[in-house]
Amino acid sequence: MGINIKLDNCYIYSCGVVATKEEALHLSDYLDIVHDSLFADGKYYVDGEKQMLIEAISFALTKAQLSKDDLDFILGGDLSNQITTSTEIATLFETSYLGLFSACATSVEAINIASIILEGKKAKNILVYTSSNYGVSERQFRYPTTYGIQKKQTCTTTVNGAVAIILSSKKTKIKVSAVTFGRAIDSLSLNVNDMGSLMAIAAFDTLKKHLKASETNCKDYDLILTGDLSKVGISVLKQMLKEEGEDVDNISDAGELIYKDNEKKLAGGSGPACLPLVAFSLIINKMESSEYKKVLLIATGSLHSKVSVAQQHNIPVIAHLLELIKEEEK
Amino acid sequence: MTYLMSFLFAGTVCLLAQLIYEFTKLTQGHIVTLFVIIGASLSFFNIYDKIIEIFHSGATSLIMNYGHMLYQSAKIGAKTNDYFQIFIEIMKSTSGLVSYAIILALIISFIKRPRP
Amino acid sequence: MTYTKYQEIVKKETPKKKLAQHLLFAFISGGLIATLGELFYNFALNILHFPLEESSFFAGICLVSLASILTMLTFHNDLAQLCGAGMFLPTTGFANSLTSASMEGRSEGLIQGIGASIFSLAGSVICYGILISWYFATIYYLLNLWGINIWA
Structure with missing residues (x-):
């Protein structure tokens, strides 16, 4: 029914990755710019987010040796209200813009949609971008940043960073070989303090559907990287897969990796930029050096709002998946 | 001696609030509002006055004291046997603290931008 | 994978709460703030020779000022993560909610930002x-x- 689609015409052309010192602890060699703080050079949080996004996009365009006018589509999304940050950046281009909201699953959703457009040969170069900022999202979804609240140990912290990826039909070393779109699932819970466990339901559902459609098992991949599941969510997902008889040694979580050993960040990182920051810096590098040949990226998101939770509506969750393979030299 | 009594009372009430925060789904805002209501209720039954006599600042530093002060000034209004005096008198004794807190918060927000 | 099985797994994998540490710090920090309040009250009564009502007002505003200044210097939220209820129950919690909410609204101007959001939490x-x-x-x-x- 169109959930899992195999592709033959979509390649990762270049990526621009920008973050701050705290995220760079485990990713430093692979980031394009590392800022001292989440404000970059701006006055307010939103200025920092926009600056990092513009820098990431410039790097992606420069590395691909393309100009703004060579792009056929731009797709972007983030966590700000009505995705105004992404849209304001899109006004700097004269290309058609598709704004997406899927909370922390935005990055993979955007790449998947871009891949289908490229597969249908309706475009040659597509730009996909996403960003996240602690100050912007904390204010909208939780409390003011200086408010004295004792967060629970299972809460996650939004990462500060921006990632821009250019996909094209021109052959490169990294190919997007299949995409699986997830479905929105009612998690039957209102627990905003432990979103990792809730999103594990969606990750499990989408992963099982992909494995069934592609007739593979978890151990056929070199790495399965999930998005924002945090320390708690990744152990829940691994346990759920073990119950189904899968081998779970190659499953990791980007949120846990990015803030490893940082007690202040509680259970780990989250945000639309969390998975792309790890995947399109560290993992792409490992794929280019052939350490990993076949990788799955699963981005998970929880699609609630502050108002809907206060109105006692359950939190919907979603997970989108994409498969990357290393093309052999011909 | 008064220092020890203040320490013990405030510590115990905060311990109780922490237990409620850990074991129920109530947020911080719910718990603070609950304690203000408890403070006003204890004041109605003339218990809070006695608590202040024994524990001094332990009882006046907490937000429960806010409920107590609101009730006491409303009671002054009710005693005059004129119903409108309740509305006129109710915020008189808490106006000092709240006004000062608002003014200081505004001045600080004019000077400083938010930092994480 | 049924929903009940999933709930069992979540319960097993959720890390244990740091209950003893949180309770201890809540007790100590709540007590310390009240002791500070008593110190300011005695200072106003015995050294500055204020009348009774003004002394207790003085103690109150000293705690409010302390909380607002700690919020401005961004120490309050780190302390509150450690101390929990010991920081939000006394008047310091009230002052912190006013100051942090109004600081956050600064980017939207005086009326729609600062003025509109100052009482959003308190x-x-x-x-x-x-x-x-x-x-x-x-x-x-x-x-x-x-x-x-x-x-x-």
């Missing part, structure tokens, strides 16, 4: 305090009117 304290006091005062008024005098 509003319920004031609202429900007034409501419940009015309710009890009405009961007292009616009892007084009908000559019933349970307590003076």
Whole structure:
């Protein structure tokens, strides 16, 4: 029914990755710019987010040796209200813009949609971008940043960073070989303090559907990287897969990796930029050096709002998946 | 001696609030509002006055004291046997603290931008 | 994978709460703030020779100032993560909610930003305090009117 689609015409052309010192602890060699703080050079949080996004996009365009006018589509999304940050950046281009909201699953959703457009040969170069900022999202979804609240140990912290990826039909070393779109699932819970466990339901559902459609098992991949599941969510997902008889040694979580050993960040990182920051810096590098040949990226998101939770509506969750393979030299 | 009594009372009430925060789904805002209501209720039954006599600042530093002060000034209004005096008198004794807190918060927000 | 099995797994994998540490720090920090309040009160009463009501007002505003300044310097939220209820229950919590909410609204200007969001967190304290006091005062008024005098 169109959930899992195999592709033959979509390649990762270049990526621009920008973050701050705290995220760079485990990713430093692979980031394009590392800022001292989440404000970059701006006055307010939103200025920092926009600056990092513009820098990431410039790097992606420069590395691909393309100009703004060579792009056929731009797709972007983030966590700000009505995705105004992404849209304001899109006004700097004269290309058609598709704004997406899927909370922390935005990055993979955007790449998947871009891949289908490229597969249908309706475009040659597509730009996909996403960003996240602690100050912007904390204010909208939780409390003011200086408010004295004792967060629970299972809460996650939004990462500060921006990632821009250019996909094209021109052959490169990294190919997007299949995409699986997830479905929105009612998690039957209102627990905003432990979103990792809730999103594990969606990750499990989408992963099982992909494995069934592609007739593979978890151990056929070199790495399965999930998005924002945090320390708690990744152990829940691994346990759920073990119950189904899968081998779970190659499953990791980007949120846990990015803030490893940082007690202040509680259970780990989250945000639309969390998975792309790890995947399109560290993992792409490992794929280019052939350490990993076949990788799955699963981005998970929880699609609630502050108002809907206060109105006692359950939190919907979603997970989108994409498969990357290393093309052999011909 | 008064220092020890203040320490013990405030510590115990905060311990109780922490237990409620850990074991129920109530947020911080719910718990603070609950304690203000408890403070006003204890004041109605003339218990809070006695608590202040024994524990001094332990009882006046907490937000429960806010409920107590609101009730006491409303009671002054009710005693005059004129119903409108309740509305006129109710915020008189808490106006000092709240006004000062608002003014200081505004001045600080004019000077400083938010930092994480 | 049924929903009940999933719930069992979540319960097993959720890390244990740091209960003892949180309770201990809540007790100590709540007590310390009250002791500080008592210190300021005695200072105003005995050294500055203020009358009784003004001394207790002085103690209150000292705690409020302390909390607001700690919020401005961004130490308050780190302390609160450690101390929990010991920081949000005394008047320091009230002052912190006013200051942090108004600081956050700065990017939207004076009226729509600072002015509109200053009471976004502390509003319920004031609202429900007034409501419940009015309710009890009405009961007292009616009892007084009908000559019933349970307590003076």
